[in-house]
Amino acid sequence: MRGGSEADRTPELDAESEETTATGADPLERLLARAAGSGSATVLRDPDDGRVSNLTGGAQALGDEAHDRLAEDLEAIRMEREDRASLKRVVGLSTELEDVTEVEYRQLRLENVVLVGVYSGSGQQGLEEAENSLRELAALAETAGARVLDGLLQRRANPDPATYLGKGKAQELAELVAAVGADTVIADTELAPSQRRALEDVVKVKVIDRTAVILDIFSQHAKSREGKAQVELAQLEYLLPRLRGWGESMSRQAGGQVGSGGAGMGSRGPGETKMELDRRKIHTRMAKLRKQIAGFAPAREAKRANRKRGEVPSVAIAGYTNAGKSSLLNRLTGTQELVQNQLFATLDTAVRHAETDDGRSFTYADTVGFVRNLPHQLVEAFRSTFEEVGEADVILHVVDGSHPDPEAQLSTVRDVIAEVDAQGIPELVAFNKSDLIDESQRLVLHGLVPDAVFVSARTGEGVEELKRRIDAALPVPDREVTAVIPYDRGELVAEMHERNRVLDTEYVEEGTRVRAYVTAEMLAKLEPFVA
Ligand SMILES: Nc1nc2c(ncn2[C@@H]2O[C@H](COP(=O)(O)OP(=O)(O)OP(=O)(O)O)[C@@H](O)[C@H]2O)c(=O)[nH]1
Numbered sequence: 403m404r405g406g407s408e409a410d411r412t413p414e415l416d417a418e419s420e421e422t423t424a425t426g427a428d429p430l431e432r433l434l435a436r437a438a439g440s441g442s443a444t445v446l447r448d449p450d451d452g453r454v455s456n457l458t459g460g461a462q463a464l465g466d467e468a469h470d471r472l473a474e475d476l477e478a479i480r481m482e483r484e485d486r487a488s489l490k491r492v493v494g495l496s497t498e499l500e501d502v503t504e505v506e507y508r509q510l511r512l513e514n515v516v517l518v519g520v521y522s523g524s525g526q527q528g529l530e531e532a533e534n535s536l537r538e539l540a541a542l543a544e545t546a547g548a549r550v551l552d553g554l555l556q557r558r559a560n561p562d563p564a565t566y567l568g569k570g571k572a573q574e575l576a577e578l579v580a581a582v583g584a585d586t587v588i589a590d591t592e593l594a595p596s597q598r599r600a601l602e603d604v605v606k607v608k609v610i611d612r613t614a615v616i617l618d619i620f621s622q623h624a625k626s627r628e629g630k631a632q633v634e635l636a637q638l639e640y641l642l643p644r645l646r647g648w649g650e651s652m653s654r655q656a657g658g659q660v661g662s663g664g665a666g667m668g669s670r671g672p673g674e675t676k677m678e679l680d681r682r683k684i685h686t687r688m689a690k691l692r693k694q695i696a697g698f699a700p701a702r703e704a705k706r707a708n709r710k711r712g713e714v715p716s717v718a719i720a721g722y723t724n725a726g727k728s729s730l731l732n733r734l735t736g737t738q739e740l741v742q743n744q745l746f747a748t749l750d751t752a753v754r755h756a757e758t759d760d761g762r763s764f765t766y767a768d769t770v771g772f773v774r775n776l777p778h779q780l781v782e783a784f785r786s787t788f789e790e791v792g793e794a795d796v797i798l799h800v801v802d803g804s805h806p807d808p809e810a811q812l813s814t815v816r817d818v819i820a821e822v823d824a825q826g827i828p829e830l831v832a833f834n835k836s837d838l839i840d841e842s843q844r845l846v847l848h849g850l851v852p853d854a855v856f857v858s859a860r861t862g863e864g865v866e867e868l869k870r871r872i873d874a875a876l877p878v879p880d881r882e883v884t885a886v887i888p889y890d891r892g893e894l895v896a897e898m899h900e901r902n903r904v905l906d907t908e909y910v911e912e913g914t915r916v917r918a919y920v921t922a923e924m925l926a927k928l929e930p931f932v933a
């Protein structure tokens with residue numbers, strides 16, 4: 403049988419050479435045939451990086467163990483083959499409209515996009531990770547106002563330095579784009595300017611990257627003057643190295659589809675109009691923005707210091723975008739914070755007042771959501787809104803428990819918490835959307851963070867427990883005192899009720915006799931009346 407021949411010891415499993423191998427069209431068959439003879443060493447050459455890996459080890463009889471190993475090898479080979487055979491389509495990405503009433507509004511700026519990504523990890527995990535990232539990109543694109551038609555992934559050791567996808571795959575992408583009538587391709591990465599141009603040349607429609615989409619969303623959503631300035635600065639930083647040749651490849655295309663409906667995703671904000679400005683003007687604008695932003699800091703600090711001075715404890719709500727932070731805040735306080743099934747619905751920090759069950763007041767700060775691979779240009783903008791978290795007494799870390807990869811979300815958020823030096827602050831993890839979580843998922847989440855609270859901002863499940871846990875995590879007045887407060891100093895009694903913990907009250911002739919746990923600050927004020 404052919405399995406024993408020398409020449410067959412190192413079968414090349416390169417997709418291209420598959421069909422042309424003289425000894426048999428199918429590497430699976432070849433391997434089976436060889437295994438049926440005797441186990442000889444099988445060496446696979448990875449066509450991506452040319453590395454050689456030994457898959458089955460030395461020669462041995464085909465015992466149970468060898469059989470298992472063979473099965474594993476076969477599976478690995480099958481997957482390799484599938485990977486190479488075609489681009490992987492990620493299902494369920496399409497955001498085509500179901501509700502016709504939305505059509506009118508969205509047609510104004512509708513872009514039809516196809517998403518592409520390159521991943522290198524091997525096996526199921528690498529693929530899942532890449533798929534999750536592409537799903538998130540789909541949500542981002544939708545938030546930016548686009549309609550996602552399709553999504554493709556290519557497995558490759560490294561993105562192609564010239565065209566991001568390999569040449570052949572880029573051509574396939576071009577065919578798909580034409581077939582579905584897409585007018586934009588979004589790459590799940592930050593493309594080098596030359597990659598973007600080269601890929602545009604192949605696919606013949608506008609190509610943008612993940613960074614551009616996120617910047618676009620931020621520019622649409624920023625409301626405060628500071629937020630707007632920071633986002634514009636980030637956009638200019640992104641634009642600057644991409645100035646040369648921007649749009650060049652487009653104008654080379656006969657009747658390019660780009661620009662027909664005005665500026666689209668990735669080119670709103672300072673993009674299109676300022677593109678004609680020369681670099682010097684952009685630099686001047688950036689310097690001005692930086693100065694403006696620096697000017698905002700003292701005001702922000704003063705506001706924060708004010709809250710600190712009053713010693714009103716604060717809870718910062720942090721978490722991934724779309725985790726349900728604003729929904730939960732609404733549940734906890736009965737306020738109406740903007741809630742949307744969109745990424746970055748909240749871009750500016752909102753502060754709400756609340757009270758513990760025993761009447762102590764504190765504040766909640768809703769913060770901007772996190773996103774995987776936050777563009778580095780935005781890190782500064784993000785950090786300044788996030789600094790508040792560093793001043794909080796408690797961090798309420800909200801995680802979407804129904805998300806496919808909550809662990810990655812947890813660690814992304816914790817990384818940034820560490821970056822703003824807030825790791826010392828007590829963190830309370832709430833797995834939100836418990837209405838969407840089944841028992842097995844609950845167990846997994848419980849394993850991730852054993853003392854987390856399960857809540858549903860939608861049904862209200864767990865909200866009372868969460869409130870209790872927040873109460874318990876807030877700084878406690880811990881100095882026991884008994885004081886008799888004259889009746890004309892009623893404001894002190896009120897303050898004790900509000901910021902401290904009153905154990906009991908009794909009305910005596912000299913005034914109100916109060917026994918309480920108080921903070922150091924309160925104790926100083928009570929000094930003259932201590933019994
Ligand atoms: N099923 C379910 N959906 C929820 C729950 N909480 C929030 N949602 C939905 O999740 C989406 C996002 O909610 P938001 O409260 O805006 O999320 P956020 O974390 O504030 O998001 P950003 O402000 O964008 O960072 C909305 O569509 C909510 O209706 C929940 O407990 N269960």
Ligand SMILES: [Mg+2]
Pocket residue numbers: 727728729740741746747748768
């Ligand atoms: Mg929000």
